[in-house]
Amino acid sequence: MHILPNRQKDFLFEAIIGGMDKAMQATLRQMYNQTRINDMFIRQQEMEQIKREVAEYVISHLSATLDVSDIVDQIEDLRRAIDSLGK
8 A cells, every 4th residue: 555645744844944054954854754754654554454453353253154954954855866866
């Protein structure tokens, strides 16, 4: 899953650092970009965890119940029908 950056934050950040000297801008821009990368990584990890939790929940709540006695009865009916064909 690709997470889009928040452009409003980017524009606000650029406006705030716009009046600073170039060295300070570069340092703050590097810190800001690293924070964005970390935030995106954390968000991706959170999304993966949510997917795992949802999948586990769905799987744990699925129930396929088979009434074995019905199946045995049907097999027995088929066996009797096959036996009766040979008589």
